[in-house]
Amino acid sequence: MSSQPIVLAACPLCGGSQARELAVYPELTWVRCECSLIYKRSEQPDPAAAEFYESGYFGAGDQGRRYTQRTRRRIQKSRNQILDLLNHVEPGPLLDIGCSVGYTLRAARELGLAPTGSDLSQYAIQACRDQGFRAERGELSQLPFAEGEFGLVTMKHVLEHTADPRAAVREVRRVLRPGGGVFIAIPHAGYRKAVAAPQASRYYLPSAHGREHFVYYTPQTLTRLLEQEGFRVVAVNPQLLHRRASLLRRAGECLLAPLRAVAQRLADGLQVRKEFWLVAVRTETPPVS
Numbered sequence: 001m002s003s004q005p006i007v008l009a010a011c012p013l014c015g016g017s018q019a020r021e022l023a024v025y026p027e028l029t030w031v032r033c034e035c036s037l038i039y040k041r042s043e044q045p046d047p048a049a050a051e052f053y054e055s056g057y058f059g060a061g062d063q064g065r066r067y068t069q070r071t072r073r074r075i076q077k078s079r080n081q082i083l084d085l086l087n088h089v090e091p092g093p094l095l096d097i098g099c100s101v102g103y104t105l106r107a108a109r110e111l112g113l114a115p116t117g118s119d120l121s122q123y124a125i126q127a128c129r130d131q132g133f134r135a136e137r138g139e140l141s142q143l144p145f146a147e148g149e150f151g152l153v154t155m156k157h158v159l160e161h162t163a164d165p166r167a168a169v170r171e172v173r174r175v176l177r178p179g180g181g182v183f184i185a186i187p188h189a190g191y192r193k194a195v196a197a198p199q200a201s202r203y204y205l206p207s208a209h210g211r212e213h214f215v216y217y218t219p220q221t222l223t224r225l226l227e228q229e230g231f232r233v234v235a236v237n238p239q240l241l242h243r244r245a246s247l248l249r250r251a252g253e254c255l256l257a258p259l260r261a262v263a264q265r266l267a268d269g270l271q272v273r274k275e276f277w278l279v280a281v282r283t284e285t286p287p288v289s
């Protein structure tokens with residue numbers, strides 16, 4: 001055991017403390033629980049942490065006058081993700097947690113949904129407000145919104161950033177109305193390179209994502225967490241057909257579906273997915289604990 005201050009004394013999924021070291025650096029230590037969840041057990045304080053989520057995090061390239069191809073691609077990806085959610089949930093007000101500079105909010109507006117954003121960064125909030133969106137600064141464990149205010153929540157590359165994912169998931173459930181749903185995109189702990197050589201993986205290295213991330217999930221571990229907190233997982237991975245897409249698009253999707261199905265099975269088999277997508281619906285049953 002190292003002398004690093006403890007970040008997570010127990011597994012945030014099963015509560016157990018039987019975990020094996022997975023990747024150990026002078027700055028921090030990653031472990032893998034018996035239940036297969038991967039989390040950061042200990043870490044030296046990071047002098048750069050306080051400024052992490054301010055302007056530098058978002059890059060300067062997509063701001064202001066520049067409307068780049070990349071921006072368009074990001075909005076399109078967000079649109080696909082919202083359509084995945086709308087396969088299972090009725091349209092309604094949408095909250096994007098970790099809204100950054102508003103790609104998902106723009107996609108939601110294009111789809112005719114009323115979007116709201118939240119983020120830790122004042123810079124991000126201001127960027128969204130400048131585009132006419134409602135956006136509020138807020139912690140994952142204490143979202144600044146009323147109970148049942150939203151029908152849809154999107155949370156992309158957010159949940160891996162908290163050491164208390166259970167609190168975050170409970171907050172999502174609180175702000176969702178009954179029958180509402182959440183879309184989650186998150187790094188895949190089963191990604192081939194991270195599994196084969198954890199010590200050299202960008203997932204764990206302090207110089208890459210090791211500082212900013214706390215937990216790595218597979219569809220199985222994330223499903224377990226969500227089910228314990230009053231959600232039912234209804235889809236994993238990008239969906240092939242979207243019932244709320246335009247007619248033209250649905251025709252294209254029908255044609256491409258068999259090919260895309262094969263591509264997805266290959267990606268799973270070869271473990272080349274760096275992220276996975278998941279849709280979960282809020283159940284009537286309250287959390288078990």
Ligand SMILES: [Zn+2]
Pocket residue numbers: 011012013014015016033034035036037
């Ligand atoms: Zn565990």
